[in-house]
Amino acid sequence: xxxxxxxxxxxxxxxxxxxxxxxxxxxxxxxxxxxxxxxxxxxxxxxxxxxxxxxxxxxxxxxxxxxxxxxxxxxxxxxxxxxxxxxxxxxxxxxxxxxxxxxxxxxxxxxxxxxxxxxxxxxxxxxxxxxxxxxxxxxxxxxxxxxxxxxxxxxxxxxxxxxxxxxxxxxxxxxxxxxxxxxxxxxxxxxxxxxxxxxxxxxxxxxxxxxxxxxxxxxxxxxxxxxxxxxxxxxxxxxxxxxxxxxxxxxxxxxxxxxxxxxxxxxxxxxxxxxxxxxxxxxxxxxxxxxxxxxxxxxxxxxxxxxxxxxxxxx
Amino acid sequence: xxxxxxxxxxxxxxxxxxxxxxxxxxxxxxxxxxxxxxxxxxxxxxxxxxxxxxxxxxxxxxxxxxxxxxxxxxxxxxxxxxxxxxxxxxxxxxxxxxxxxxxxxxxxxxxxxxxxxxxxxxxxxxxxxxxxxxxxxxxxxxxxxxxxxxxxxxxxxxxxxxxxxxxxxxxxxxxxxxxxxxxxxxxxxxxxxxxxxxxxxxxxxxxxxxxxxxxxxxxxxxxxxxxxxxxxxxxxxxxxxxxxxxxxxxxxxxxxxxxxxxxxxxxxxxxxxxxxxxxxxxxx
Numbered sequence: 001x002x003x004x005x006x007x008x009x010x011x012x013x014x015x016x017x018x019x020x021x022x023x024x025x026x027x028x029x030x031x032x033x034x035x036x037x038x039x040x041x042x043x044x045x046x047x048x049x050x051x052x053x054x055x056x057x058x059x060x061x062x063x064x065x066x067x068x069x070x071x072x073x074x075x076x077x078x079x080x081x082x083x084x085x086x087x088x089x090x091x092x093x094x095x096x097x098x099x100x101x102x103x104x105x106x107x108x109x110x111x112x113x114x115x116x117x118x119x120x121x122x123x124x125x126x127x128x129x130x131x132x133x134x135x136x137x138x139x140x141x142x143x144x145x146x147x148x149x150x151x152x153x154x155x156x157x158x159x160x161x162x163x164x165x166x167x168x169x170x171x172x173x174x175x176x177x178x179x180x181x182x183x184x185x186x187x188x189x190x191x192x193x194x195x196x197x198x199x200x201x202x203x204x205x206x207x208x209x210x211x212x213x214x215x216x217x218x219x220x221x222x223x224x225x226x227x228x229x230x231x232x233x234x235x236x237x238x239x240x241x242x243x244x245x246x247x248x249x250x251x252x253x254x255x256x257x258x259x260x261x262x263x264x265x266x267x268x269x270x271x272x273x274x275x276x277x278x279x280x281x282x283x284x285x286x287x288x289x290x291x292x293x294x295x296x297x298x299x300x301x302x303x304x305x306x307x308x309x310x311x312x313x314x315x
Numbered sequence: 316x317x318x319x320x321x322x323x324x325x326x327x328x329x330x331x332x333x334x335x336x337x338x339x340x341x342x343x344x345x346x347x348x349x350x351x352x353x354x355x356x357x358x359x360x361x362x363x364x365x366x367x368x369x370x371x372x373x374x375x376x377x378x379x380x381x382x383x384x385x386x387x388x389x390x391x392x393x394x395x396x397x398x399x400x401x402x403x404x405x406x407x408x409x410x411x412x413x414x415x416x417x418x419x420x421x422x423x424x425x426x427x428x429x430x431x432x433x434x435x436x437x438x439x440x441x442x443x444x445x446x447x448x449x450x451x452x453x454x455x456x457x458x459x460x461x462x463x464x465x466x467x468x469x470x471x472x473x474x475x476x477x478x479x480x481x482x483x484x485x486x487x488x489x490x491x492x493x494x495x496x497x498x499x500x501x502x503x504x505x506x507x508x509x510x511x512x513x514x515x516x517x518x519x520x521x522x523x524x525x526x527x528x529x530x531x532x533x534x535x536x537x538x539x540x541x542x543x544x545x546x547x548x549x550x551x552x553x554x555x556x557x558x559x560x561x562x563x564x565x566x567x568x569x570x571x572x573x574x575x576x577x578x579x580x581x582x583x584x585x586x587x588x589x590x591x592x593x594x595x596x597x598x599x
Contacts, residue, residue, distance in 0.1 A: 061438050061597065084438075085440075085441040091435070095431070097351075097431055097436070098431055108347070111350055112437060112442055114347075
């Protein structure tokens with residue numbers, strides 16, 4: 001497995017043995033990865049896997065403890081401010097100025113990047129349009145909904161036309177409708193060729209947005225590839241989820257084990273991995289097993305994660 | 316509207332790698348941080364300026380005119396033979412500016428690090444921790460100078476300025492403000508709430524305000540504890556501002572020089588501490 005993507009495209013982020021320690025705690029443990037220009041790259045993993053620490057190092061606000069990190073072919077240790085001038089950052093927690101208007105949040109942020117006031121104002125109008133917030137331009141930030149605040153944060157991160165957009169848990173805490181709206185905006189950016197780097201613990205988000213991703217667990221990278229590749233490599237085409245009445249699952253005594261390539265026992269259900277889920281269900285019925293509910297579905301990144309770590313992504 | 320307008324991806328080969336990424340001067344960042352404070356002040360300046368006028372008016376009326384008429388009747392020899400109002404006004408200027416700066420070094424700093432996280436937003440952009448600290452300090456200096464200037468206008472209006480030296484009390488007030496605000500900003504960068512601030516205010520600032528020679532000469536304090544005034548930074552600002560306004564600066568030139576040196580040392584030391592703490596708190 002090679003950590004580099006297409007070698008003909010320049011690597012915008014290059015990490016080898018990248019490590020972050022806080023005292024005796026190791027948040028990121030010698031990870032390798034490359035992000036190519038125009039790529040949409042994700043860090044998928046549960047809370048505490050080291051995703052945010054990695055993002056903060058890429059964002060040049062957290063010094064690297066050990067290893068190599070180059071961003072835009074510069075060293076964050078010596079050129080942090082220059083690199084940050086070419087990044088757009090959407091932090092996990094909003095850092096909008098709730099005491100300013102929506103528009104002023106964008107304009108003052110443009111000023112941080114040395115833009116002239118008129119230029120920042122023009123750009124703010126374009127981005128308000130993009131974030132579907134033009135009507136709220138002169139409102140205060142405080143009363144905006146969570147989804148609107150998030151869109152404003154993304155708009156703000158685009159003010160300097162960044163070479164890389166860093167998104168740390170972009171949709172955590174949003175309702176489904178707001179998430180889909182946000183994904184749609186991010187998908188547009190992706191199609192425009194913007195290099196996106198995002199962290200998430202939502203597998204559907206990773207599948208929607210990432211060309212390539214690494215699965216992180218306990219400060220390390222467990223696997224790397226496109227969502228499709230990872231599913232093919234670590235899972236079967238389909239999964240049969242069988243839920244039995246309370247107490248029955250424990251008494252099955254391995255009666256299903258030969259039906260699929262692999263079986264996962266979750267507290268409330270069995271997952272049987274097979275390329276033909278319906279056949280698994282039929283075979284179970286032939287053996288006289290009566291699950292309460294049955295669901296046959298395609299494998300997802302959730303299954304990849306389960307296979308790699310023995311745990312669920314969101315617990 | 317097309318996204319192409321909202322986002323123009325970088326032209327291939329341009330500003331993607333090293334040499335094309337522009338370098339910016341650190342002061343540009345500090346200016347942007349300062350501008351942010353100005354933008355915030357635009358929302359509240361009317362009430363703030365009104366308060367800055369009202370406070371000296373009330374104090375000079377109550378203490379200077381009201382209490383002063385009693386003091387003057389008893390004879391003002393302890394005050395160097397000047398009317399109490401003129402004795403009080405420049406000192407009160409220094410004290411008031413100092414108090415205001417303590418607020419300016421507390422709430423915006425807590426908001427910057429925790430409540431609103433403005434500093435984190437700035438640091439994610441090309442601003443350095445030093446530029447962020449510089450911008451905040453520049454704003455503290457602006458506010459102190461503004462409060463001192465308004466105070467001076469009121470003092471002149473009351474006829475409480477003995478000489479034109481009152482104008483020099485403005486920079487003395489600002490220097491005193493920095494001597495307090497910079498180290499307090501450094502301390503507040505480590506705090507998550509106002510608990511420590513409340514203690515400082517109750518057990519530090521309020522006693523200082525009362526016993527640093529603003530309302531009566533420190534010579535009136537018992538002899539055994541008079542030396543404490545030298546340790547209390549506010550007294551240096553109070554004594555200096557008063558001497559400038561009363562035109563008595565030449566009476567004790569060495570003491571005056573010592574005032575400037577001590578205030579300057581506190582301001583410089585505090586500023587260094589503030590810059591170091593800002594870097595430590597942001598760069599983790």
